[in-house]
Amino acid sequence: MNMQQSPVPSLAKQKRPARSKSDRGRLLQEASMLAPAVLLLTLFLIVPFFLSFWTAMTNQPLVPRPTPLRFIWFTNFVRIFHDDLFWTALWNVSRFTFWILPVQCGLAFATALLLHQKMPFRNLLRGMFFLPAITSMVVVCVIWGTLFQYPTGPFNQILGFVSGGYIQPIDWLGDPEWAMFSIVLLSAWQAYGFQMIVYLAGLQGIPDELYDAARIDGANAVQRFWHVTMPGLRPTHVFVLLITTIQAFKLYTQVAILTQGGPKSSTETVVHYMVRAGFEEQKMGYASAVSVILFVIVLIIALVQRQLLRRFDV
Amino acid sequence: MGNRLLSSLILTAAMSATAQAADTKVIHVMHQGDPAGVAAIGAVAKAFEAENPGVDVETIYAPHDAYNEKFSAAVMANQLPDVMELDAPFLANYVWSGYLQPIKPLIDKDVLDDMTNSNIVQGTYPVDKDLYAIGLTDSTVVLYGNRKYLEEIGARIPTSVDDAWTREEFEGYLEKLSKLDGVKWPIDTFRGYGIKTEWITYAYGPILQSSGCDLIDRTTWKSAGTLDADACVEALTMMQTWVKNGWVVPQSAGTNQFYAENNPAALALGGHWFYAEAAAAMKDDIVVMPLPKFGAKGASPNGTWIWAVTKTSEHPDVAGKFVSFMLKDKEYRTFIASKSGYPGLKSFAAESPLYAAGGAMAIAYEQASKTAIARPPYPAYPTITSAFMQAVDEAFNGGDPKAALTAAAEKIDEDIEDNDGYPPFGDQQ
Secondary structure: OHHHOOOHHHHHHOOOOOOOHHHHHHHHHHHHHHHHHHHHHHHHHHHHHHHHHHHOOEOOEOOOOOOOOOEOOOHHHHHHHHOHHHHHHHHHHHHHHHHHHHHHHHHHHHHHHHHHOOOOOHHHHHHHHHHHHHOOHHHHHHHHHHHOOOOOOHHHHHHHHHOOOOOOOOOOOOOOOOHHHHHHHHHHHHHHHHHHHHHHHHHHOOOHHHHHHHHHOOOOHHHHHHHHHHHHOHHHHHHHHHHHHHHHHOOOHHHHHHOOOOOOOOOOOHHHHHHHHHHHOOEHHHHHHHHHHHHHHHHHHHHHHHHHHHHOOO | OHHHHHHHHHHHHHHHHHHHHHHOEEEEEEEOOOHHHHHHHHHHHHHHHHHOOOEEEEEEEOOHHHHHHHHHHHHHOOOOOOEEEEEHHHHHHHHHHOOEOOOHHHOOHHHHHOEOHHHHHHHEEOOOOEEOEEOOEEOOEEEEEEHHHHHHOOOOOOOOHHHOOEHHHHHHHHHHHHOOOOOOEEEEOOHHHOOOOOHHHHHHHHHHHHOOOOOOOOOOOOOOOOOOOHHHHHHHHHHHHHHHOOOEOOHHHOOOOOOOOOOOEEEEEEEOOHHHHHHHHHHHHEEEEOOOEOOOOOOEOOOOEEEEEEOOOOOHHHHHHHHHHHHHOHHHHHHHHHOOOEEOEHHHHHOOOOOOOOOOOHHHHHHHHHOEOOOOOOOOHHHHHHHHHHHHHHHHOOOOHHHHHHHHHHHHHHHHHHOOOOOOOHHHO
């Protein structure tokens, strides 16, 4: 695994002579160049991050109110854990993640493999396959909302036509059994382009010499895929898996536009729950508590995933 | 050379900007509406500017379903508009939070004298009994019927609010309609508006009230014991049964099934604004009936988007003048009337034959004085409506109505507790 590590740290360690005047000058220069970034990051990322921990323990409303601000310790957290809707939301997001990981990553991997081949119009095709990813999610949702229409939307008509009328129209977004699955379909289609690009980059990073050597050793295409391509892509797999999981846990836009968490809370997600608490019911403290919980969950998942994948010698 | 041109350009721009700031009063007007409504308000602003030199009206549009979120954002950024449109049930929350100022001293007297009772009620804050907002219109929900279908099943057609259908009649007709050829769904209750929309509390709340309960007890301001009481559970179970029986147009089928080709829906529990589009397609085939009486008394909603002046306004006098101007503006009134607008000013009622005796919507106007019940004028309203929407969605998709309403009542009471009972509301008794 050391092979894949970036060369930057070793360069930095190269030599460290005693501090001289010019050295101090260089440090000052570095510090002054770092300062704007550090300042902005602190101001807009780190401070708000810790503020949300503080807000989570107060009854802070969204907008100023005549009632006094109070420090209420963990009341918000207790309430969240007692709210069935929160658990439903968490369960829904887990379901979503469980479905979208194979669908989206599989789709991205397959198209990347396809577009890595030498073929005519390769760059044009790459651009076309990437198009959904640069289309705004809002636009995609509106279009797919039309496709999903019940009972006479295009999807239902195609299903009815292909099955000769055997399949009854499906209420894609209005049936609690189907709504989340429909969201998975459209999300995977919209977002797979990004993972595809990452996989393409990963594929290009595998040196041709390895393939040549494998060929000389008499490996066929399937063997080359399993013993050269797959090991070469391990860091890419880890990255894609992590980023997709984290994105999946933050599911919001599609739900907010298409189903607003319904029907029967079957598409309620943690972020949607948070926005509802913070902006509709104007309970900023409560919403902050949800965001802290979400942060902890995502952090744990990311750590566990890393450990698991490391165990498989990635 | 190029540089000099650029700097002189900047200089002139800066000079004209300061010159403008010196003698121009700018008022910001925040509103919602469909594209035609936005255009109509834009036209009012232009006309007002033409009549009042030195005044600049800047309109700010915010979409209907996210209006309160956008307003909160404006509050946080300390950028409140001068004039704002607001949904009547949210008035108590806004006044309690200290955003609005009493509007009576700012509005022309002839406009104030012109208000209907219901219009005064929707703009009044119950604590100090002062007027904080004013509207050209009010609103209601009626039961629209397809004349052909109703004649086929031999339904009795009520001619006044007093002889509205009873629950037995209503459900009997729904059942008959469900078996009638050509009827795909006996009724559209406009689930197509979505599950996160004020429509739910606005239109279904009166069904609870007619059944003998309410969203919240309006003297003790407690929801538990009222919203989760047997009468409410029974009412929500009744609606759930309609959905279960397949009698109600599903959410994903849109909002036009009543007048779409071949009229798949036979009845429509729709807002007064629905009349304009439905009548355009169906002409005389449309029957307007009062909302059914589900219990001892009838109930119907009221309240709509009305205009207020914010406390932070730098030019409240100009803001008030603008509101008065808009409510009297001929073209604006013509536009609202074209949308079958429900009159909230007496002079506007006189110009609206649709709502006058003998007019197609006369029954809708009759409801205002006989059955209208305002949504709870209480600062916890944002939570009340959000919790109730959640409960209705749960029940309509097969969830247990009792459990759903209990959860909603708990959520509402929790919010009230968090705000110490919204004083002075708690200390009133």
